Amino acid sequence: MAAESISVIKLRNLLLVTVPPDPDDDTVSALQEQVLEAMARHEAKGLVLDISTVQILDSFFARTIAETVQMVALMGGRTVLAGMRASVAVTATQLGLTLGGALMALDVDRAFDRLQAVPTLGGGV
Amino acid sequence: MTEPHPGELPIQSEADIVMARRAVRNAATALGFGITDVTRIVTAASELTRNIYQYARSGAMRWRALHVKGRVGLELVFEDCGPGIPDVARAMEKGFSSSKGLGMGLPGAKRLMDEMSVWSEVGKGTTVQVRKWLKK
Numbered sequence: 001m002a003a004e005s006i007s008v009i010k011l012r013n014l015l016l017v018t019v020p021p022d023p024d025d026d027t028v029s030a031l032q033e034q035v036l037e038a039m040a041r042h043e044a045k046g047l048v049l050d051i052s053t054v055q056i057l058d059s060f061f062a063r064t065i066a067e068t069v070q071m072v073a074l075m076g077g078r079t080v081l082a083g084m085r086a087s088v089a090v091t092a093t094q095l096g097l098t099l100g101g102a103l104m105a106l107d108v109d110r111a112f113d114r115l116q117a118v119p120t121l122g123g124g125v
Numbered sequence: 126m127t128e129p130h131p132g133e134l135p136i137q138s139e140a141d142i143v144m145a146r147r148a149v150r151n152a153a154t155a156l157g158f159g160i161t162d163v164t165r166i167v168t169a170a171s172e173l174t175r176n177i178y179q180y181a182r183s184g185a186m187r188w189r190a191l192h193v194k195g196r197v198g199l200e201l202v203f204e205d206c207g208p209g210i211p212d213v214a215r216a217m218e219k220g221f222s223s224s225k226g227l228g229m230g231l232p233g234a235k236r237l238m239d240e241m242s243v244w245s246e247v248g249k250g251t252t253v254q255v256r257k258w259l260k261k
Contacts, residue, residue, distance in 0.1 A: 024143045056146060056164060058171040059233060087164040095168060095233040 181207020
């Protein structure tokens with residue numbers, strides 16, 4: 001099914017996940033499970049969610065991302081959302097969505113920079 | 126701009142939420158809406174179809190192009206025969222939700238669209254009509 005198309009890539013001590021453009025609820029939930037499982041297995045220090053192809057962020061999707069950010073934080077990691085499209089940012093703001101204190105970055109490259117620059121990974125905030 | 130055909134889509138499963146998003150994206154794009162408005166309209170449709178699925182289990186979404194006094198728009202209607210909303214005004218308040226959602230379904234969709242009307246009767250069902258007008 002669609003959920004299988006998500007791949008979690010480990011790069012050094014970080015995980016990179018590319019979120020599909022228009023995922024259904026099952027895929028979003030599966031993504032969360034796979035991310036948490038990979039966090040534990042690889043003892044990763046952080047997570048980069050590449051959302052550059054994501055066309056729509058509704059309240060269910062946003063809530064699942066916010067939960068994932070909090071769960072990753074409980075496991076000692078930080079999450080960066082990379083590449084949110086302008087149209088998605090406008091819509092998410094009007095809808096009043098919050099993303100659980102995730103760090104944001106313009107693209108994956110900058111997201112990795114942000115995570116490497118965090119001195120005490122998982123240390124609060 | 127190409128005139129999109131009016132259409133109707135049953136909402137009976139979680140997968141139909143994605144189908145609804147695609148149908149609305151195609152209709153809005155064909156009418157000439159820009160990327161940001163398309164995203165607003167599709168997001169509103171996603172919230173409202175999820176409402177149907179969550180509260181009523183099944184229903185339908187209809188869409189059609191509008192031409193009123195030289196203005197062009199898109200109208201979406203979401204209809205179900207679910208439990209209905211006892212207090213529509215309260216359901217329109219941000220933060221109010223009777224289920225595990227974020228309480229953004231109705232008020233969120235309203236902010237993303239230009240017009241919204243809600244008819245609901247307890248035990249009979251709910252109809253939500255939203256419209257977005259093309260900026261000239």
